[in-house]
Amino acid sequence: MGIGSFGFSEMLVIVVLVLIFFGPQRMPEIARGLGKAMREFRKSMNEVKRELEQAGMADDSPAWKQDTRDIQPRPSGTIEPPHMTAGAPPSSGPEPAESSTSVDDGPASTTDVDESPAMAREEPSPPPPDPLA
Numbered sequence: 001m002g003i004g005s006f007g008f009s010e011m012l013v014i015v016v017l018v019l020i021f022f023g024p025q026r027m028p029e030i031a032r033g034l035g036k037a038m039r040e041f042r043k044s045m046n047e048v049k050r051e052l053e054q055a056g057m058a059d060d061s062p063a064w065k066q067d068t069r070d071i072q073p074r075p076s077g078t079i080e081p082p083h084m085t086a087g088a089p090p091s092s093g094p095e096p097a098e099s100s101t102s103v104d105d106g107p108a109s110t111t112d113v114d115e116s117p118a119m120a121r122e123e124p125s126p127p128p129p130d131p132l133a
Contacts (some may be wrong), residue, residue, distance in 0.1 A: 001024055
């Protein structure tokens with residue numbers, strides 16, 4: 001394993017890309033700049049970590065872990081049912097308005113109108129007159 005989480009194959013691809021884009025003459029200059037940038041990054045990360053440790057908020061601080069455990073809600077293990085009045089169904093919104101007509105709850109396949117086959121086969125009406133004529 002190479003630097004950080006970079007493996008050998010990733011580092012090899014990066015080196016080949018740098019050689020292609022910048023050429024072998026600028027390779028030492030780029031490597032020097034990359035080394036400086038990595039050193040500065042590590043320095044600033046260590047500084048932030050040191051400040052967190054001084055404030056008592058480091059990742060491995062037991063006091064910090066205990067404080068976060070106290071803040072987290074604990075499940076009660078039971079689910080409370082919704083509060084409803086006795087016998088009333090749950091309301092999902094405003095009540096619909098009362099209708100003056102009643103709806104028959106009978107089977108939907110029956111009809112009240114007696115249609116005979118003769119009524120259904122009436123002659124079609126003549127087409128309307130052509131407005132252009």
